[in-house]
Amino acid sequence: MSWWPLLALAAGAYALKVVGLVVLGPRATDGRALRLAALLPAALLPALVVVNTLGGDRRIVVDARAAGLAVAVALVAGSKGRAPFVLVVVAAAAVTALVRATG
Amino acid sequence: MTPEAPTQYGAVLPTPVRRAVWVLGLAISVFGMSFGVLATTAGLTVPQAVVMSLLVFTGASQFAAVSVVEAGGSMGSALGSALLLAARNAAYGVAMAPTLGKLPLAKRLLGAQVVIDETTAMATAQPEGRVRERTFWATGLSVFAFWNAGTLLGALAGDAIGDPEALGLDAAFPAGFVVLAVPHLRRREGRVAAAAGALIALALIPLAPAGLPIIAASLGVVPGLLFTAREDR
Numbered sequence: 001m002s003w004w005p006l007l008a009l010a011a012g013a014y015a016l017k018v019v020g021l022v023v024l025g026p027r028a029t030d031g032r033a034l035r036l037a038a039l040l041p042a043a044l045l046p047a048l049v050v051v052n053t054l055g056g057d058r059r060i061v062v063d064a065r066a067a068g069l070a071v072a073v074a075l076v077a078g079s080k081g082r083a084p085f086v087l088v089v090v091a092a093a094a095v096t097a098l099v100r101a102t103g
Numbered sequence: 104m105t106p107e108a109p110t111q112y113g114a115v116l117p118t119p120v121r122r123a124v125w126v127l128g129l130a131i132s133v134f135g136m137s138f139g140v141l142a143t144t145a146g147l148t149v150p151q152a153v154v155m156s157l158l159v160f161t162g163a164s165q166f167a168a169v170s171v172v173e174a175g176g177s178m179g180s181a182l183g184s185a186l187l188l189a190a191r192n193a194a195y196g197v198a199m200a201p202t203l204g205k206l207p208l209a210k211r212l213l214g215a216q217v218v219i220d221e222t223t224a225m226a227t228a229q230p231e232g233r234v235r236e237r238t239f240w241a242t243g244l245s246v247f248a249f250w251n252a253g254t255l256l257g258a259l260a261g262d263a264i265g266d267p268e269a270l271g272l273d274a275a276f277p278a279g280f281v282v283l284a285v286p287h288l289r290r291r292e293g294r295v296a297a298a299a300g301a302l303i304a305l306a307l308i309p310l311a312p313a314g315l316p317i318i319a320a321s322l323g324v325v326p327g328l329l330f331t332a333r334e335d336r
Contacts, residue, residue, distance in 0.1 A: 001147050005178045009168060010158035012182070013189040017215040020196020026204050028197050032328070037198040039324040041224045042293035043300030044191055045284035047320030048163065048220065050304045052277035055316075059309050068274035072281050081285040085126045092278030096271030 064103060068096030115237050120229065124238070127221060128245035130279055131162075135253020137267035138165055142258060145173035149258045156254035160247065161219050162276075164188040167313055180312075187314025194321055195223040202226065202235050217243030221283065228286035296327030 053069045054060050072092040075083040142152035159165055164185040171181035196218045203214055226239035287293045300323030307316035
């Protein structure tokens with residue numbers, strides 16, 4: 001990989017962060033806009049989970065990752081959200097690795 | 104103890120939050136290591152992997168860019184999908200603006216670099232005000248330090264660490280997001296937004312290039328808000 005696309009990506013990624021926090025954010029004073037923005041992590045985190053678990057090259061793939069995530073979700077739901085971060089992450093990785101090794 | 108003492112970062116953060124910030128950082132260092140390994144095996148040099156983590160500093164975009172490079176895709180598509188993924192940080196910036204808006208511009212420009220999934224998720228899980236602001240900075244510092252240290256280690260160690268996928272690390276990343284999502288699912292509007300976001304992303308995986316399903320999932324906030332608006336009436 002050459003340096004210019006890397007630096008272009010860095011500039012673009014930082015510009016996007018600044019646009020939200022410094023340019024658009026202070027202008028969004030409407031109560032509803034702010035409530036929508038506050039809900040974003042709720043909408044985006046599960047979407048990231050879905051894409052990182054089931055996403056393939058333009059297709060839905062159910063593989064070892066899904067087994068690991070099923071365990072993670074079961075731990076979190078079963079403990080009513082109290083399962084420790086490390087336990088959930090390690091269990092998901094271990095189960096995925098195990099399924100891959102045996103599959 | 105003077106009255107000034109609580110302005111120390113740690114003093115104002117509730118202990119569970121402080122602990123969560125450390126634990127998150129440690130997990131992030133492992134993700135950083137797997138990024139370092141992946142980046143160097145995809146053909147990036149060690150300085151390139153390190154500079155990417157320092158300057159781009161948004162994990163999902165970095166993984167996306169590097170995996171397109173590894174698959175032999177064009178630079179254009181690597182940049183495109185990485186920037187599409189990074190666009191959600193603009194939305195997170197809007198969410199964090201009420202908390203950080205009163206700070207001097209220089210401090211906001213510094214904070215902007217760490218407006219990402221983890222910092223926004225941790226901060227907005229706290230009540231608005233000083234604790235939320237402190238949580239943002241503490242998480243930002245922790246995640247920035249551990250992500251970059253992990254990247255450096257992973258890039259230097261390279262193959263010695265082994266294949267990150269054989270260790271299941273690609274599943275550890277979304278599993279971490281499951282835990283981060285929990286505080287946002289306590290209210291009904293959050294649960295509706297979560298379900299809508301997940302469904303939108305799932306439906307678009309086969310239809311849209313990498314990055315777009317995530318951007319489109321931000322529309323999940325609309326049914327989330329409509330739902331509560333109806334409840335309020």
